[in-house]
Amino acid sequence: MNNQIKTKIAPNLLTSTLKEQYESFETRNLGVPREVLEELKTAINAPPVLVITGLRRVGKSTLLAQIANRYLKDNYYFVNFEDERLLNFQVSDFDLLHETLISLFGEKKAFLFDEIQNVPGWERFVRRLHDQGYKFIVTGSNASLLSQELGTRLTGRSIRVELFPFSFQEYLNFKNIKTPNLNVLTTKQRGNLRKLANEYLSYGGIPDALKYPELEVHKTLYDDILYRDIATRYKLDNVRGLKELSFYLLSNTANLVSFNKLKDLLKLGSVNTVINYIDYLENSWLFFMVNKYTYSIKKQQIAAKKIYSIDTGLTQSVGFSFSENKGKLMENAVFLQLRRKHSDVYYYKTTQDYEVDFYLPKEGSLIQVAQxxxxxxxxxxxxxxxxxxxxxxxxxxxxxxxxxxxxxxxxQGKIKIQTVPLYEWLLKT
Structure with a gap:
C-alpha cells in the first residue's frame, strides 16, 4: 500500500531550490544574443503561451535569460524542472510552487518554466493560470511530448518557436568576429570567411561544445539523449538497436535512407520498430527526415528519406566516415539554415531520376550543394x-x-543559375 503513496516535495527543499535557481538565473551569462530574440518581441507581449523547443544544451535556458533581461525586467518567476531536487515534482505540487514563489519574490505576472516536459500534466496548471491572465514562457527538449500536451489543453493558446544550434552568423558573433560587407569583399576577407565556414562545419553550433572544446560535450549530449530522453522515457528493451540505428544515421547524414533497408541492415525486426525509433530520435532533435517532393502524400510516405543531423559538429565528433565528407557537411549546414527559416523543405527527384538537394515550393527555390x-x-x-x-x-x-x-x-536554357560560396549563402539567407 505504501508503494501507492505519491511522494510530495518537501516545502523547505522547494523553497531553497527556487531561491537558488532564481539567484543563479539572475546572474547567468547572457552569451551571444540569439537571432530569434528580436522576433520574439510580439509573441512575448501577446497572451498565448510561448513554447521554445529544441535540442538539449542548444541554449534554451540562456535564451530565457535573454528574454527576461530584455523584455520582462523583474516581473517574472523562473523554475528549472531539470533540477534533480525537483525529480519528484508532480502536477499537484504546482499550487505549493506558486505559493512559495509569491512568498519569496512577491506577485509576478510571468512564469519561465525550463524543461517543462519533466512534469507530466503541467499543461493543466498552465491552462488554469493562463486563463487568469498570467504569461507563460516554457521550454522543452521533446517535440512530440510538447505537441501532445499543447494539443490537449492549450489548443489555440500557444505559439511554438524552434531554437537551433548557432547559425554561422551567431558563430561569428560568438568568436567576436565582425562580418564584413559581403558585397565588397577583398581577397583576404573571402579567404578568412571561407576558413571560418570550414571551422563552422567542423565544430558546429552547440554553445557548450564551442565554449569548452577540451570536454567531450558532443559525446555526453549524445549519450544523454539516447539513454535518458529515449531509452528510459520510452522503456525500450533493445537499447543496442537504437544506438546502432542512431550511429548509422549520424554516419550517413545527407544520404537517402529506406526504412526497409534499415530494418534488414540493422536487424531491427520490423519496419514499425525502425519508424518508432526514428520518431524518438527526431522528437529529441537529433535528426530531421526530409521527404521527396510529390503531390501525393502516400508517395511521400513510401519514398526514401534524406537524413540530416541537428549539428555538423556532433556529426563530426560522434559519427564515422571513411574519408573527409565536407560536401555532405556543407549540405547538412545548408539544410539547417533552410530549416531555421522554413518548415516545408523537400528534396526533388525528376521523372528521369535526377536529384536536386532542396526544393522550397512556396518560395519556388531549387538548391544544389556542390563543394x-x-x-x-x-x-x-x-x-x-x-x-x-x-x-x-x-x-x-x-x-x-x-x-x-x-x-x-x-x-542555362531558359533559367538563370547563381553559384554562391557557402559563407555568403549562410550569412545572407
Whole structure:
C-alpha cells in the first residue's frame, strides 16, 4: 500500500531550490544574443503561451535569460524542472510552487518554466493560470511530448518557436568576429570567411561544445539523449538497436535512407520498430527526415528519406566516415539554415531520376550543394538536375548552387543559375 503513496516535495527543499535557481538565473551569462530574440518581441507581449523547443544544451535556458533581461525586467518567476531536487515534482505540487514563489519574490505576472516536459500534466496548471491572465514562457527538449500536451489543453493558446544550434552568423558573433560587407569583399576577407565556414562545419553550433572544446560535450549530449530522453522515457528493451540505428544515421547524414533497408541492415525486426525509433530520435532533435517532393502524400510516405543531423559538429565528433565528407557537411549546414527559416523543405527527384538537394515550393527555390564546381562532370550533373526540375516545376524561379568558394551567375536554357560560396549563402539567407 505504501508503494501507492505519491511522494510530495518537501516545502523547505522547494523553497531553497527556487531561491537558488532564481539567484543563479539572475546572474547567468547572457552569451551571444540569439537571432530569434528580436522576433520574439510580439509573441512575448501577446497572451498565448510561448513554447521554445529544441535540442538539449542548444541554449534554451540562456535564451530565457535573454528574454527576461530584455523584455520582462523583474516581473517574472523562473523554475528549472531539470533540477534533480525537483525529480519528484508532480502536477499537484504546482499550487505549493506558486505559493512559495509569491512568498519569496512577491506577485509576478510571468512564469519561465525550463524543461517543462519533466512534469507530466503541467499543461493543466498552465491552462488554469493562463486563463487568469498570467504569461507563460516554457521550454522543452521533446517535440512530440510538447505537441501532445499543447494539443490537449492549450489548443489555440500557444505559439511554438524552434531554437537551433548557432547559425554561422551567431558563430561569428560568438568568436567576436565582425562580418564584413559581403558585397565588397577583398581577397583576404573571402579567404578568412571561407576558413571560418570550414571551422563552422567542423565544430558546429552547440554553445557548450564551442565554449569548452577540451570536454567531450558532443559525446555526453549524445549519450544523454539516447539513454535518458529515449531509452528510459520510452522503456525500450533493445537499447543496442537504437544506438546502432542512431550511429548509422549520424554516419550517413545527407544520404537517402529506406526504412526497409534499415530494418534488414540493422536487424531491427520490423519496419514499425525502425519508424518508432526514428520518431524518438527526431522528437529529441537529433535528426530531421526530409521527404521527396510529390503531390501525393502516400508517395511521400513510401519514398526514401534524406537524413540530416541537428549539428555538423556532433556529426563530426560522434559519427564515422571513411574519408573527409565536407560536401555532405556543407549540405547538412545548408539544410539547417533552410530549416531555421522554413518548415516545408523537400528534396526533388525528376521523372528521369535526377536529384536536386532542396526544393522550397512556396518560395519556388531549387538548391544544389556542390563543394567543387570546377569540373565539367560536376557542373553537368548539378546543372542538368536543376534544368530538368525547372521544366517540371514551372513555378520555380530561383536556381542556386551553393559551393565552397565559387561566385558566378550564368544562364542555362531558359533559367538563370547563381553559384554562391557557402559563407555568403549562410550569412545572407
Amino acid at each position: 567543387h564546381f570546377d569540373t565539367a562532370e560536376t557542373r553537368d550533373r548539378e546543372v542538368r538536375a536543376l534544368v530538368k526540375a525547372a521544366n517540371e516545376q514551372q513555378k520555380a524561379s530561383h536556381f542556386i548552387v551553393v559551393t565552397e568558394s565559387e561566385k558566378n551567375e550564368f544562364e
